[in-house]
Amino acid sequence: MTVKSNRVGPIPLWVLPLALGIIVMFLPWLGVGYSTVRQVQLALLLSLLVSGLNLSLGFAGELALGQAAMYAGGAYTAGLLSRAGCTDIVLQILAGGSVALLIGVITGIPGLRLGRWSLAMTSFFLVLLVPDILAIFSDETGGRSGLRGIQPATLFGQPLSQENFYVVMTVVTIVWFVVMRNIVVSRHANALRVLKQSPVLSSSLGISVFRMKLLAYSLGAIPAGLAGAMFAGMDLYVSPETFSFALATTILAASVIGGSASVYGAVIGAFLMQYVTNASSGHQSYSLLITGAFLILGGVFLTGGLTGLARTLWRRFAARRSAEPVPTGPIYDDVPSVDGQLLSVEGISKAFGGNRALDGVTFTAAPGRVTALIGPNGSGKTTLLNMICGFYRADAGRITLGSSRLDGLSPHNVARAGVARTFQTPNIPADTTVLETVIAGRYAGHRATVAETILRLPRYNRVRRADITEALRVLDMVGLRYLEDAEATALPLGQRRLLEVARCVIDNPGVLLLDEVASGLDEDEVERLAELIRMVRKAGGTVVLVEHNFDLVLSLADGIVALAQGQVMADGTPEEIKTDTRVLSEYLGVEVDDGAESGGVALLERAFDEAPEGGAPTAVEGREGQ
Known part of the structure; x- marks a missing residue:
């Protein structure tokens, strides 16, 4: 079993990169030559660009190639401010970051609304449009000839030497990575990983997919703007050729090589790619080819990048050092009161093309009760759960939770209203x-x-x-x-x-929807699950259980709703459902005469007695789809 550790002995892991950053800050005073310092400066700028891509790609799962355009926005903003007489580097950096953020918001909204690949294409075309946009405003930007006349930067009115400007660059880079690290180890990054795993899962937990994507993309624009402002102050000249497709490719390659789902992978990938591009400067015509080769090789052979490889090795080492975890029995005495709400489904209908999945379904689930939904595969059980959660819109009918209407709400707003659910296949983010x-x-x-x-x-x-x-x-x-x-x-x-x-019960939801949650559990786990459901019921929770394990249903349910062909064929107590001839016919596929009710009950009980351990009756076992 892998174990997560954020320490090396008594030392937190973040101390090591911070110490390395302080050493890099003093390179000019350690006898390092100008050419090396220059390469370090360019690598620091590239690491800022890569860190922005890592936020959107590595943590939110959204491929965005617009960092080069935001880099240009920060550079031209700082350059124009300098020409206007504002030479303070702090103001230029703040302005550059703000403009890049604005570009990120403006360009991110349409791309994120359209979908995953639309964002990649939107940001890609944004990079291609940079030279044309600069040419349109050539009187201010210098057009394709570049922006000249940038004044040397000052800090609080004092001129900055090359060495002091280098210190400012390293300090800004360190501060940004502290900011990014605080984000990445927080609950926000946890939510981003949920989004990356599945937008459906994200919505079911009350997380707005669009807002979370826009947050990651917009935050990723800020370091690009910071880098652009410092680039303008470093070279005192800004050329549109700097912000090319080749730069966008280099940023992506550095992210993949270093590790896109990592804070410090951005630094590792940036320094490596800066060295590669500098070494190939004598063969400029092959530079894009070399960058592409690194991108492909990193994607094929280094899943997770160099930091991903290091993380895997560290986990193996930490797992060997640590003792095996010792199972402990569940503790059931501290169960707070649950504010369960009345769930009411009235006349819900839904058709997909010519297939009528639900037809006038009506039932209620009350607080302090377990309401089970049963029926053969294809009867509409999971479709009904998806309707309640807002993933499908009803053709007719209404759904309410307490006094609030749920139908018509977006999935994340349904979740925030108090609906929590599990899935047929466990949906859990990686890492x-x-x-x-x-x-x-x-x-x-x-x-x-x-x-x-x-x-x-x-x-x-x-x-x-x-x-x-x-x-x-x-x-x-x-x-x-x-x-x-x-x-x-x-x-x-x-x-x-x-x-x-x-994960569902942690926030005491108004209604808990369990979709075949006992599937795959052994006997002890089924009993633990049953005890947990009883606790939620006892605490006042509202539970809707979709389950093929009829023994579990009978032991837990206060009421059972049986579906067939999208309609409610029976609604009653477990004892009433066991004696319903239509349930026997539809659920088991066995015709039972109205006068042979007792024989039908015996057949039903025998079918479940002979079913595999923890499974469903033979008549429905192994068939998927609801």
């Missing part, structure tokens, strides 16, 4: 621990702003402490606390299903 996976369930309901996160303000610290406390509590409930530092995707199927339930 997250068990603890982080559960904490993701609290993201939408307990907010801390990005600014509070970066500055580690009191509210962020309070929310973070509450996240950990509540996550450990629900991990105790499902018996997985001893695995809190384990990689979640490495768990067996049964434990991943329990982990999904823990």
Whole structure:
């Protein structure tokens, strides 16, 4: 089992890159020549550009190639300010970052609205348009000849020497990476990983897919603007040829080589690519080919980049050093009251083309009760859950939770209204621990702003402490606390299903939708799950259970709704459902005469007695799709 560690002995991991950054800051005074210092400066600028791409690509899963255009925005903003008489480097950097942020927001909105590849194409064409845009405003920008007349930078009115300007560059770069590191180890990055895993999962946890994508893309624009402002002050000349497609390719290659889902991978990839491009400067016609080769080789042979390889090796080392986690029994005494809400589904209909998946379905699920949905495969059970969650829009009918209408709401707003659900296949982000996976369930309901996160303000610290406390509590409930530092995707199927339930119940939802949650669980895990559902019911929660394990349904359900061909064929108590002849006919595929009801009951009970352990009756076992 892999173990996540953020320390090397008693030393936090962030101390090592910080110490290295301080050493780099003093290179001019350590006898390093001008050409080497120049290459380090260019590598620092490239690392800022790559870090912005890492935020959108590595953490949010959105390929954006517009960093070169935002780099140009920061550079020309600083250059024009300098020509206008504002030579203070701090003001130029702030202005460059702000303009890049604005470019990111303006260009990100249409691309993110259209979809994943649309953002890549939108940002790609933005880079190609940079020279034409500069040519249109040639009187101010110098057009294709470049922007000249930039004055040497000052700091608080004092001129900056080359050495002092280099120090400013390294300080700005270090500060940005501190900011990025604070974001990456926070709940915001956890939400970004959820988004990268699945927009559907993100919405089901109350996370707005569009806003989260725009957040990552816009934040990624800021370091590009900072780099552009410092580039203008370094060379005192800005040429449109600098912000070319070749630069965009270099940024992408550096991200892939260093590791896109990493803070410090941006630095590693940037320094490596800067060395490669500098070494190939004598063969300029082959530079793009060399960059492309690094991009392909990194993508094929270095999944996760160099930092991903290092992380894997470190986890193996940490796992060998640490003792095996010891299972602990679940703790059930600390279950807070759950504010369950009445779920009402009235006359819901839904058709996909000529296929009528749901036809006038009506039922209610009350607080303090478990309502089970059963029926043969294809009867519309999962479609109904998707309708409740807002993933499908109803053709007719209404859905309410308490006094609030759910139909017509977007999925993330349905989740925020109090609907939590599991999936038939456990949906868990890669590279997250068990603890982080559960904490993701609290993201939408307990907010801390990005600014509070970066500055580690009191509210962020309070929310973070509450996240950990509540996550450990629900991990105790499902018996997985001893695995809190384990990689979640490495768990067996049964434990991943329990982990999904823990993620759902952490924020005490108004209604809990469980979609075949017992599938794949062994006998002990099924009993643990059943006890957890009983606890939620006892605490006042509203539970809707879709399940083929009829023994589990009978032991838990207060009411059962049986579906067939998109319609409700029976709605009643477990005893009433067991004696319903239509349920016997539709669910088991066995014709039962109205006068042979007792024989039908015996047939039903025998079918479930003979079903595989923890499974469904033979008549429905192994058939997928709801």
